[in-house]
Amino acid sequence: MAGEIVYADLNIRGDSSLTSRPQPPHHLIFQGPCSKAETGALASHLRRRLCDSPQNSSAGPPGCRLCPLNWLLHGDKCYWLSKESKTWNESRKDCSAKSSRMLVIQDQRAMEFIKTITEGKYPVWIGLHLTTSKGNWTWVDGSLLNQTGVSLSAPDTGNSCGVWKENQIRGEICSGTFKWICQREAVLI
Structure with missing residues (x-):
């Protein structure tokens, strides 16, 4: 320095x-x-x-965690909510450009936080899509959706992506336009 x-x-x-x-x-x-x-x-x-x-x-692992400007800290993750609407693929690219990924919901605590920031008022894309090769709902991190307690219907087109809508996960045609949520690890200092 x-x-x-x-x-x-x-x-x-x-x-x-x-x-x-x-x-x-x-x-x-x-x-x-x-x-x-x-x-x-x-x-x-x-x-x-x-x-x-x-x-x-906030709850989470001990230590001091920081997020970039205009991101929300929750636990050990930072979340960014868009103001505009895009398709699922455009949203995924935008998160990637922000050195992040689309939201992967891993537990009930994350679901409660998403309910809080969306207030159930509007649907948002999340990092979930239906793979055409196997017909599995897969998160952008490669993990499969645990469908226990999740009723997820999808359009018959096979081109389905996950959206957080009315405080639950739903399937929508990926070419639809919604707001989206990106997430990334908070920086530990």
């Missing part, structure tokens, strides 16, 4: 409520050569400042 200028945009929310309005980022500028002690002190200060925020008090 010697001789470099380091910029840090911090968006520290006062509470973890999804309805609260985000505060403007704090802009920090550090200029000039930094010794190892100064760099360590700065990292320690930022860790305390960020990790002690309510945003990092």
